[in-house]
Each structure stands twice: as C-alpha cells, then as structure tokens.
Amino acid sequence: MEQLGKILIVDDNEDVLFALNLLLEPYAEKIKVAVTPDRIEHFMTTFQPDIILLDMNFSRDAISGQEGFESLEQILHIDPQAVVIFMTAYADTDKAVRAIKAGATDFIPKPWEKEKLLATLFSGIKLRRSRCEVNLLKEQVEVLSGAGSGAEESIIGESAAMQDVFSTVEKLRDTDANILILGENGTGKDVIARLLYRSSPRYGRPFVTIDLGSIPEQLFESELFGYEKGAFTDARKSKAGRMEVATGGTLFLDEIGNLSLPMQAKLLTAIEKRQISRLGSTQAVSIDVRLICATNADIRRLVEEGEFRQDLLYRINTIELHIPPLRERGNDILLLADYFLQRYARKYQKEMRGLTREAKAKLLKYAWPGNVRELQHTMERAVILGDGSLLRPDNFIFQASTPRLKKEEEVLNLELLERQAVEKAMRLSEGNMTRAAEYLGITRFALYRKIEKLGL
Numbered sequence: 001m002e003q004l005g006k007i008l009i010v011d012d013n014e015d016v017l018f019a020l021n022l023l024l025e026p027y028a029e030k031i032k033v034a035v036t037p038d039r040i041e042h043f044m045t046t047f048q049p050d051i052i053l054l055d056m057n058f059s060r061d062a063i064s065g066q067e068g069f070e071s072l073e074q075i076l077h078i079d080p081q082a083v084v085i086f087m088t089a090y091a092d093t094d095k096a097v098r099a100i101k102a103g104a105t106d107f108i109p110k111p112w113e114k115e116k117l118l119a120t121l122f123s124g125i126k127l128r129r130s131r132c133e134v135n136l137l138k139e140q141v142e143v144l145s146g147a148g149s150g151a152e153e154s155i156i157g158e159s160a161a162m163q164d165v166f167s168t169v170e171k172l173r174d175t176d177a178n179i180l181i182l183g184e185n186g187t188g189k190d191v192i193a194r195l196l197y198r199s200s201p202r203y204g205r206p207f208v209t210i211d212l213g214s215i216p217e218q219l220f221e222s223e224l225f226g227y228e229k230g231a232f233t234d235a236r237k238s239k240a241g242r243m244e245v246a247t248g249g250t251l252f253l254d255e256i257g258n259l260s261l262p263m264q265a266k267l268l269t270a271i272e273k274r275q276i277s278r279l280g281s282t283q284a285v286s287i288d289v290r291l292i293c294a295t296n297a298d299i300r301r302l303v304e305e306g307e308f309r310q311d312l313l314y315r316i317n318t319i320e321l322h323i324p325p326l327r328e329r330g331n332d333i334l335l336l337a338d339y340f341l342q343r344y345a346r347k348y349q350k351e352m353r354g355l356t357r358e359a360k361a362k363l364l365k366y367a368w369p370g371n372v373r374e375l376q377h378t379m380e381r382a383v384i385l386g387d388g389s390l391l392r393p394d395n396f397i398f399q400a401s402t403p404r405l406k407k408e409e410e411v412l413n414l415e416l417l418e419r420q421a422v423e424k425a426m427r428l429s430e431g432n433m434t435r436a437a438e439y440l441g442i443t444r445f446a447l448y449r450k451i452e453k454l455g456l
C-alpha cells in the first residue's frame with residue numbers, strides 16, 4: 001500500500017485528533033499530534049513531518065482563521081518545502097483562497113469525507129516528494145555548474161610515463177569501476193580525476209568533490225552524509241550530504257588517507273549498502289555513486305600500520321592509477337614550462353617567447369618535489385619578475401637545488417640502512433657497546449670500525 005509519510009496533526013479538539021489518528025494510521029509512516037500551535041516548532045525540528053494537517057481556528061478567536069495563518073507562516077519559515085493542509089469547520093471559499101495564496105497546499109472542510117481526505121493527503125505527499133527532489137536537483141545543478149571548471153584546461157604529457165596513464169584512462173572509458181589515484185603532491189591527481197569523469201558514462205551528471213585534507217574531522221560526517229534540521233546546534237535547515245548530491249554521478253574523495261578510522265567504517269557501510277542516513281535521521285536514502293579517490297599517502301603502509309582499513313581499500317581500488325612524479329617525465333617538464341609560460345605571459349601581458357638553453361637545462365636538472373604545481377608557480381613567478389623575451393637561469397630560484405633521493409632509493413640505500421641500524425642498536429643498548437654489537441650480530445671490534453666509518 002502506498003504510504004503517506006510522516007503526518008503532523010495540529011488541532012485542539014481531542015475528538016478530531018482521535019478520529020484522524022484512527023483513519024490515517026494504516027496509511028501513515030508515523031503520526032504526531034500537537035494540541036496547541038506553540039508545539040509546532042518543536043515537531044517541525046524533531047519530527048520533520050511530510051504533511052501537516054492544520055486547524056485554522058484555535059480557541060483564541062474561533063472563526064477568523066487568523067491563528068491558522070500565523071502558524072502557516074511559522075511552518076513555511078521553518079521548512080519552505082512543507083505541505084500544509086488546512087482544516088476548518090467554517091469552510092468558506094474566501095478563506096480557502098487566502099490559505100492557498102499564503103502557501104497552503106490544500107483545504108479540507110470539517111467534517112470530512114474519508115475518501116476526499118485521503119485523496120487530498122495522497123496528492124499532498126506526492127507534492128512533498130517532488131519538492132524534495134527538486135531541492136536535491138537544485139543542489140546537483142549547483143555542483144554541476146562547478147564541475148566544468150578545469151574542463152577547458154589542457155593536460156600536457158608526452159612522456160611514456162604519462163602516456164601509460166592516458167591509455168589506462170582510455171581503457172576505463174566505458175566502465176563504472178571505482179578508481180584510486182596515487183601520486184605525490186601536485187602531480188595532477190585532481191586533473192586526472194576530472195579526465196576520468198569526462199570520459200565516463202556518467203559525464204554530464206554531478207561530479208562532487210570533497211577534499212578530506214581541508215575539512216575538519218568533525219565535519220566529515222555531515223559533509224558526506226548530510227543532516228536534518230536540528231541534528232546539531234547549527235543545523236538550521238536540512239542539507240543533503242555530498243554523497244546524496246552525487247547520486248547518479250561521481251564522487252571524488254581527495255586525500256582519502258586523511259579519513260579517520262570511525263569515518264572509514266561509515267564510508268565502507270555506505271558503499272556496501274549503497275545507502276546512507278542523514279545525521280539526525282533514521283531514514284535510509286539510496287545512493288548510486290562512482291567513487292574516485294586520491295591520496296599522496298603510502299596507502300599500503302597505512303593499511304599495515306592499522307591506520308587504513310584493508311576492506312575499504314579493496315572497495316575503492318578496483319583500479320589503481322599511479323601518477324608519476326614530474327622528475328620521471330623527462331621532456332614533459334619543458335612542455336609544461338612552455339604551456340605555463342604562454343598562459344602567464346598572456347595573463348600578465350608580457351612579451352615572452354620562451355627559455356634560454358641554460359634555463360631549460362636548469363629546469364630539467366631540478367627534482368621538482370612539489371611536481372607540476374611547483375613548476376606552475378615557478379613559471380608564474382618567473383614571468384612576473386622576468387624581463388626580455390627569453391627567461392634565463394637566474395629567473396629560476398629553487399629551494400632544493402640537488403635532486404632528492406626517491407623514496408625507494410632512500411629505503412634501499414645501504415649506507416643509510418647501516419647508519420639507521422647502528423643508531424638504533426646504540427639507542428636500545430643505551431650506549432653499551434657489547435650489547436649493541438650483539439643486537440647487530442657483529443663483533444665489538446667491527447662495531448667500533450663502523451662507528452668510525454659512519455662518523456657517529
């Protein structure tokens with residue numbers, strides 16, 4: 001049987017309340033009654049009714065309907081999507097017209113005819129549902145209008161490493177698989193996430209981003225799942241969470257490594273059940289999102305250290321895309337430098353054509369720990385401060401001038417490993433050389449030699 005949702009009846013006549021309760025109980029999800037209008041606000045925030053049956057006349061002034069109009073105004077102020085159906089024993093068309101003009105949905109004279117009352121309530125609930133849907137669509141449109149940003153941006157990359165990335169994106173063109181994008185800061189994970197979205201069957205539907213690195217932990221839940229009015233002190237009106245807004249489309253969770261363990265559990269449940277509940281609500285909402293996640297963290301190490309749930313990782317990494325650091329993209333550095341030079345020369349109206357040979361060599365030699373973002377900022381600074389038609393080496397000043405060791409190289413560097421082992425053994429043995437040598441499995445004499453060699 002079709003359901004009427006949650007109904008709030010506001011009437012001071014106990015017989016009316018009793019009769020309505022009896023009549024509507026088989027059809028309603030839940031019914032609450034308020035015998036005075038001053039209880040309306042309480043029920044609007046705690047119960048969030050779908051339909052409100054409102055008596056026009058309370059005791060103060062029995063026939064003008066004034067109190068009813070005041071209550072209607074109060075209800076619509078709290079929830080502009082509210083469906084309010086007026087009831088009065090003094091039915092007259094003038095008041096009905098006034099009530100509809102003031103925002104009521106319909107009007108029922110008392111005593112009512114059962115069939116007519118039910119028909120009015122059923123069209124009321126339909127209206128309520130479509131109003132809520134329209135509201136969600138409006139939020140989605142807002143999101144969509146922001147999703148195009150960056151669409152006109154070119155993605156530069158001719159190196160083999162980037163061509164690999166593009167060919168994987170191409171293979172994923174018609175799939176709905178969840179993707180995990182891994183890469184250092186500034187490598188272009190966000191750019192690739194948007195490319196995946198634009199080449200997916202969900203293009204044109206919402207693309208919703210949450211940067212988990214930039215929102216405070218206590219807001220994660222309300223951002224992801226939304227909340228009902230009154231769920232917490234500042235929740236003055238209900239709001240759909242990003243998962244709900246993304247429904248039918250794509251949800252991009254940036255910096256997923258920042259998600260706390262309790263939130264990981266909630267996200268996992270939402271993905272598995274394909275439904276969420278807004279904070280302050282017990283009603284489940286179905287969601288259908290394609291997940292793209294990104295992180296610069298070593299996610300497998302986080303799993304080993306118990307900081308990231310393995311089962312969640314399996315859910316989000318159907319396909320893993322590794323975005324190479326800029327220092328592994330060879331000549332792409334120069335292509336990107338040229339691209340940013342043109343862009344900023346246009347922006348700052350400078351007559352700049354390119355870079356000298358020496359400047360190019362300097363850019364190619366540098367390790368770019370901040371990757372494409374660092375190159376972009378470097379070029380912007382150089383264009384602003386530079387003069388002449390070609391940028392020279394002295395237009396580029398880097399913080400780190402020697403190439404950094406790559407992470408894996410650091411891990412495999414024997415001397416570094418030896419130094420760390422000796423330092424650790426000394427720490428554990430609290431300076432006792434015999435014990436330290438035992439920890440390391442070498443003689444005391446060999447340990448002295450090592451300490452000398454490593455300059456410890």
Ligand SMILES: Nc1ncnc2c1ncn2[C@@H]1O[C@H](COP(=O)(O)OP(=O)(O)OP(=O)(O)O)[C@@H](O)[C@H]1O
Binds near residue numbers: 153156187188192296
């Ligand atoms: N291949 C590319 N071609 C052109 N511009 C790029 C490319 N890759 C990245 N960019 C630009 O570099 C900047 C950093 O890229 P993006 O924000 O996508 O990196 P990220 O890996 O998501 O960074 P973070 O780890 O900080 O989230 C952006 O301005 C982006 O437009």
